[in-house]
Amino acid sequence: xxxxxxxxxxxxxxxxIPLMALALILPWTLYPxxxxxxxxxxxxxxxxxxxxxxTQQLMLPLGRKGHKWALLLTSLMVFLITLNMLGLLPYTFTxxxxxxxxxxxxxxxxxATVLIGMRNQPTIALGHLLPEGTPTPLIPVxxxxxxxxxxxxxxxxxxxxxxxxxxxxxxxxxxxxxAFVLAPLMPTVALLTATLLLLLTLLEVAVAMIQAYVFVLxxxxxxxxxx
Amino acid sequence: MLSRLVFVSANALKGSGPLGAGLVQASRSLHTSSxxxxxxxxxxxxxxxxxxxxxxxxxxxxLYPKTGVTGPYMLGTGLLIxxxxxxxYVINHETFAALSIGSVIVYGVKKFGPSVAAFxxxxxxxxxxxxxxxxxxxxASLTQAVEQEKKEQWRAEGRTLLFxxxxxxxxxxxxxxxxxxxxxxxxxVKRRLDYQIALQxxxxxxxxxxxxxxxxxxxxxxxxxxxxxxxIAKCISDLKVLAKSTxxxx
Numbered sequence: 334x335x336x337x338x339x340x341x342x343x344x345x346x347x348x349x350i351p352l353m354a355l356a357l358i359l360p361w362t363l364y365p366x367x368x369x370x371x372x373x374x375x376x377x378x379x380x381x382x383x384x385x386x387x388t389q390q391l392m393l394p395l396g397r398k399g400h401k402w403a404l405l406l407t408s409l410m411v412f413l414i415t416l417n418m419l420g421l422l423p424y425t426f427t428x429x430x431x432x433x434x435x436x437x438x439x440x441x442x443x444x445a446t447v448l449i450g451m452r453n454q455p456t457i458a459l460g461h462l463l464p465e466g467t468p469t470p471l472i473p474v475x476x477x478x479x480x481x482x483x484x485x486x487x488x489x490x491x492x493x494x495x496x497x498x499x500x501x502x503x504x505x506x507x508x509x510x511x512a513f514v515l516a517p518l519m520p521t522v523a524l525l526t527a528t529l530l531l532l533l534t535l536l537e538v539a540v541a542m543i544q545a546y547v548f549v550l551x552x553x554x555x556x557x558x559x560x
Numbered sequence: 561m562l563s564r565l566v567f568v569s570a571n572a573l574k575g576s577g578p579l580g581a582g583l584v585q586a587s588r589s590l591h592t593s594s595x596x597x598x599x600x601x602x603x604x605x606x607x608x609x610x611x612x613x614x615x616x617x618x619x620x621x622x623l624y625p626k627t628g629v630t631g632p633y634m635l636g637t638g639l640l641i642x643x644x645x646x647x648x649y650v651i652n653h654e655t656f657a658a659l660s661i662g663s664v665i666v667y668g669v670k671k672f673g674p675s676v677a678a679f680x681x682x683x684x685x686x687x688x689x690x691x692x693x694x695x696x697x698x699x700a701s702l703t704q705a706v707e708q709e710k711k712e713q714w715r716a717e718g719r720t721l722l723f724x725x726x727x728x729x730x731x732x733x734x735x736x737x738x739x740x741x742x743x744x745x746x747x748x749v750k751r752r753l754d755y756q757i758a759l760q761x762x763x764x765x766x767x768x769x770x771x772x773x774x775x776x777x778x779x780x781x782x783x784x785x786x787x788x789x790x791x792i793a794k795c796i797s798d799l800k801v802l803a804k805s806t807x808x809x810x
């Protein structure tokens with residue numbers, strides 16, 4: 334019983350064929366391609382509106398140089414949101430629960446921002462290591478602390494996403510099991526548990542969207558510092 | 561050989577409703593045949609009709625002739641019960657999770673569906689309205705330009721009348737001036753002639769007076785003193801006679 338809770342996080346494979354690629358490609362099939370028609374259907378209109386608004390909001394604090402990252406960040410956001418939301422369906426595998434995937438997103442992008450900062454404006458990039466107005470005796474210690482904080486960022490990004498989603502999924506499984514087991518024994522308690530499950534599902538929906546947004550927002554913040 | 565297949569199937573599909581039209585459009589993008597499948601049927605505006613959110617209406621239409629209205633429902637119930645009883649679908653904790661997420665999804669769609677659809681429609685409407693506004697503005701400005709052009713043409717017509725009137729005016733002024741000058745000339749000439757006449761009259765009068773004076777002078781000169789005494793004596797005798805006649809009458 335304990336093992337089966339973590340089965341959902343195992344990378345799916347069938348007859349030895351890894352299905353991870355299939356799981357990752359699925360979001361792409363769900364979004365219609367923009368047509369050359371002037372007025373499109375509702376889905377396409379909403380999709381276009383959302384992507385426009387999101388990119389506009391994200392690119393607002395970034396200058397012209399940061400606009401090169403618009404495509405990357407917006408597509409990352411849409412991808413993560415879709416993966417997270419699809420994972421809430423029963424019997425589905427959520428790729429973003431895999432630490433390898435999230436680190437694969439976080440480390441290269443974070444490293445890119447750091448390298449851009451070091452290359453284009455090394456003084457300012459290094460200057461971020463010392464917050465303004467620190468008392469002089471604290472400076473060496475603070476530099477060390479800020480460096481550690483800088484290097485923790487990719488780990489934090491990846492682990493944040495993984496941990497949130499894994500925890501959420503596990504909680505759903507646990508509470509659903511509780512409701513399932515209690516249903517023939519104590520129906521009233523099972524009903525309460527089912528209500529809890531409903532609220533948790535709502536929370537998980539919110540968490541799915543928020544975590545994706547936070548991931549992309551933090552990356553844009555790091556970019557803003559360094560671009 | 562495949563292109564012939566595409567031809568035949570495309571022509572059959574064109575008339576077969578929204579799905580057929582979609583397939584014709586899709587196969588066009590594959591460029592499997594020459595592009596002579598015109599006129600291409602228009603794409604449908606709304607998606608296919610569904611019942612209960614997931615089951616297409618075509619399924620119900622398909623089963624209606626054989627099993628009536630309740631046919632698809634019986635099929636669904638039977639399938640569900642079959643899967644449950646044979647434990648093809650096992651009820652476990654995931655079922656509860658599926659129920660909860662299912663209810664969240666259904667609630668979300670039912671509550672926010674119409675407003676989201678209205679929002680999408682509003683976006684499209686605004687797009688169309690903007691283009692329509694441009695078109696209307698262009699139309700209005702062009703109509704106004706036509707109106708103004710017509711007015712200008714009418715004004716141009718009127719200008720000839722204006723010129724005629726001005727010409728008449730000037731002609732009248734000239735005429736008046738000419739007449740005045742003619743009048744003045746006539747007056748002057750008359751004055752000259754009157755002067756001559758007056759001169760002649762004066763001349764004749766003076767001659768007359770002169771002659772009368774000369775005649776008087778000569779008559780008075782010719783009266784001798786003898787005649788004067790005789791005339792005075794006659795006058796006195798006449799007077800005496802008259803005095804006698806008046807005394808008598810008084």
